[in-house]
Amino acid sequence: MEKLTIKEIAKLAGVSPTAVSFVLNNKKGVSEKTRKKVREVIEKTNFVPSLNSRRLFFKKSYNISLVIQQSSSPFSDLFYYEITNGILEKSKEFGYNIVFTDISMKGNSMEIPNIIKYKDTDGIIFYQDTERAILREVDKLNIPYVIVDAHSTSSDFTSINADSELLSYTATKFLIERGHVDIALISSSYIPEYYIQIFTGYKNALEEVRVSISPYWIQNNAFNELSAYNCMENILKNALKPSAVFCAGDIFAIGAIRCAKDKGYRVPEDISFIGVDDIILSRYIEPALTTIRIDKALMGRLAMDLLVKKINGESVESIILESDNIVVRNSVKNMDCS
Amino acid sequence: MEKLTIKEIAKLAGVSPTAVSFVLNNKKGVSEKTRKKVREVIEKTNFVPSLNSRRLFFKKSYNISLVIQQSSSPFSDLFYYEITNGILEKSKEFGYNIVFTDISMKGNSMEIPNIIKYKDTDGIIFYQDTERAILREVDKLNIPYVIVDAHSTSSDFTSINADSELLSYTATKFLIERGHVDIALISSSYIPEYYIQIFTGYKNALEEVRVSISPYWIQNNAFNELSAYNCMENILKNALKPSAVFCAGDIFAIGAIRCAKDKGYRVPEDISFIGVDDIILSRYIEPALTTIRIDKALMGRLAMDLLVKKINGESVESIILESDNIVVRNSVKNMDCS
DNA sequence: ATGAAAGCGCTAACAT
DNA sequence: ATGTTAGCGCTTTCAT
Numbered sequence: 001m002e003k004l005t006i007k008e009i010a011k012l013a014g015v016s017p018t019a020v021s022f023v024l025n026n027k028k029g030v031s032e033k034t035r036k037k038v039r040e041v042i043e044k045t046n047f048v049p050s051l052n053s054r055r056l057f058f059k060k061s062y063n064i065s066l067v068i069q070q071s072s073s074p075f076s077d078l079f080y081y082e083i084t085n086g087i088l089e090k091s092k093e094f095g096y097n098i099v100f101t102d103i104s105m106k107g108n109s110m111e112i113p114n115i116i117k118y119k120d121t122d123g124i125i126f127y128q129d130t131e132r133a134i135l136r137e138v139d140k141l142n143i144p145y146v147i148v149d150a151h152s153t154s155s156d157f158t159s160i161n162a163d164s165e166l167l168s169y170t171a172t173k174f175l176i177e178r179g180h181v182d183i184a185l186i187s188s189s190y191i192p193e194y195y196i197q198i199f200t201g202y203k204n205a206l207e208e209v210r211v212s213i214s215p216y217w218i219q220n221n222a223f224n225e226l227s228a229y230n231c232m233e234n235i236l237k238n239a240l241k242p243s244a245v246f247c248a249g250d251i252f253a254i255g256a257i258r259c260a261k262d263k264g265y266r267v268p269e270d271i272s273f274i275g276v277d278d279i280i281l282s283r284y285i286e287p288a289l290t291t292i293r294i295d296k297a298l299m300g301r302l303a304m305d306l307l308v309k310k311i312n313g314e315s316v317e318s319i320i321l322e323s324d325n326i327v328v329r330n331s332v333k334n335m336d337c338s
Numbered sequence: 339m340e341k342l343t344i345k346e347i348a349k350l351a352g353v354s355p356t357a358v359s360f361v362l363n364n365k366k367g368v369s370e371k372t373r374k375k376v377r378e379v380i381e382k383t384n385f386v387p388s389l390n391s392r393r394l395f396f397k398k399s400y401n402i403s404l405v406i407q408q409s410s411s412p413f414s415d416l417f418y419y420e421i422t423n424g425i426l427e428k429s430k431e432f433g434y435n436i437v438f439t440d441i442s443m444k445g446n447s448m449e450i451p452n453i454i455k456y457k458d459t460d461g462i463i464f465y466q467d468t469e470r471a472i473l474r475e476v477d478k479l480n481i482p483y484v485i486v487d488a489h490s491t492s493s494d495f496t497s498i499n500a501d502s503e504l505l506s507y508t509a510t511k512f513l514i515e516r517g518h519v520d521i522a523l524i525s526s527s528y529i530p531e532y533y534i535q536i537f538t539g540y541k542n543a544l545e546e547v548r549v550s551i552s553p554y555w556i557q558n559n560a561f562n563e564l565s566a567y568n569c570m571e572n573i574l575k576n577a578l579k580p581s582a583v584f585c586a587g588d589i590f591a592i593g594a595i596r597c598a599k600d601k602g603y604r605v606p607e608d609i610s611f612i613g614v615d616d617i618i619l620s621r622y623i624e625p626a627l628t629t630i631r632i633d634k635a636l637m638g639r640l641a642m643d644l645l646v647k648k649i650n651g652e653s654v655e656s657i658i659l660e661s662d663n664i665v666v667r668n669s670v671k672n673m674d675c676s
Numbered sequence: 677a678t679g680a681a682a683g684c685g686c687t688a689a690c691a692t
Numbered sequence: 693a694t695g696t697t698a699g700c701g702c703t704t705t706c707a708t
Contacts, residue, residue, distance in 0.1 A: 005684095005686085006685065006686065010695095015694075015695085016695045017686080021686070021687060021688085022687095024686095025687090029694085030693070048455065048456050049456075049686070050397075050685050050686065051399070051456055051458045052393040052397065052684085052686090054687080055393055055394070055700095056390045056684085056702085058687085060390075061389070063437075077419055078416065078618075081416075088438060095452070097401065097437045099401075099435045099437050101426075102426055104430075114430070114433070118386050119386060120435070254622065280416075281618075281619060285622055285624075286623075343701055344703095345701075348679095353679085354679040355680095355701090356680085356703085356704080359703060359704085360703095368677065388701050390701075390702090391701035391702035392703080393684095394684050394686085394701080395684050395702055395704090397685095
């Protein structure tokens, strides 16, 4: 059997390679008769054109790379896994391969993945806030990218973010509506802009019902489950106990709840908790966590939309997702009917 | 600035493209002097050779695709995410892109992903047992593949599996050593061969201490959390209650425990549970689940090793991983010191 | 050791 | 509408 190329198909169909190429790409310039004949031969031979040739000709890799940071916690993986599902969905539509890449640390700094170094990607989706050094490198290489869940915004890059302030406001407001007034906050100050948003939402909701906040109740050193546990310890050290805690992330809530239980508090009878994200885990802990759901698959789909537009040279704007979808489970006590 | 190609570099260095190519690929046939000069130019210009050209020349895509089935449960995703980490680790070493693909259903049958249809992949790693129709199609296309966590073995394909019988034996034996004699089984009969292994391990451990088993205690219709819940209901319908249940998968255990609690049983005081897999969730439920850990990252690394060998034309053998690493948490009661 | 040239399989400009 | 041809950027064979 002859090696199957466009040339060979042309020979079999008794036409020129150009004709075959036109048929394959649904271009006009061939008669219906020729088109049909070519289609028959393609069908019969199961011919598929070589993507590698097209890659060379168009100088495109048809790869989009997902760059995820080697995470400290498997739960950020979980969060991103759901985003990835949205991306995959769209990738079929656009005809790109989705290539998984993780940024590994080389000593103290991040190492540029090979797929980027060798420009073997038409675009990049970064997960989570990404080191500026890396972004600059990518800018230099002239590869379009978007950042999903950047936690910060900037005119320097295109990002898809949840509206943290709204999220925070919604969560706090929910607690207030359930009769809570003494509400603590566990958040992260790692990304200052993010922290401000969270704090602002919390504050705006709270100032409608409360004039002062105990500084003990504002904890901003959480970055994973364990540190959230410690934050909760700090909160409980104070004589004034809050009746509810808003945690800016389900995984923080999970750590904080564990702490409260360890210290003998009942949840939610003694202290209520609300989170943000709705990671899969939240349904399974006890009590099941009340939280604000972020539509992560949607974030993924939007990221692809924006990135493909950028690849095609269109200009795009960052997106802020307004998620305020409260998932009511069992971690918040209703103070009004106790 | 000139477009950077091997030709351009050659011009700048005052040598032939051949020389540059040799230097890039660390081949001999160029003098040290030439080599050095070329290296300098490459360094100075930040030149990287075009992968797409090499793709065409070598007829290789440098892609390895991961094929995951659109799963009913996000927890199988979780399980596979850990395998993926092992695969990614190895991919750097071997220089392949890891491309994510999921098999979507088209009506009643699976649809071959484009990356396979267009032979845009040098090899495939299938996650989980895969429809024979798909495997045959891939065979026809002559693309090497391995199956990780196939749950069945066959001389038809190369797979990386945990030793289910050993897993099952170890779990049951552990319960026996804690003084349990009345031990039920929740498993899946979806893949017969797998079921036989699980049952055999269970039976072999059990027959050392028990002459008869109540048929009510053998439940084999679990395939997710909910069905495992139903299996547990069936077990509890019987007048004879087991003191422990071995669940052939953590997610089954999670469903079963929920059922037991719903019916007012205390875990592990009234009934003990042990699982298999050690998915991330198992640490977080209450009580934290005692389980047999499978080293999923290792499975991923081994899958890559085997696949790359296959791609290189070496012959390989399937691997059965002997995992019997018991992770003791709080879901099994010690009957001897009660 | 070095360089010229052919060719991987496709697309598109150009001529007919 | 159809065919001829050059060229994408690399590797390798074959002269020198």
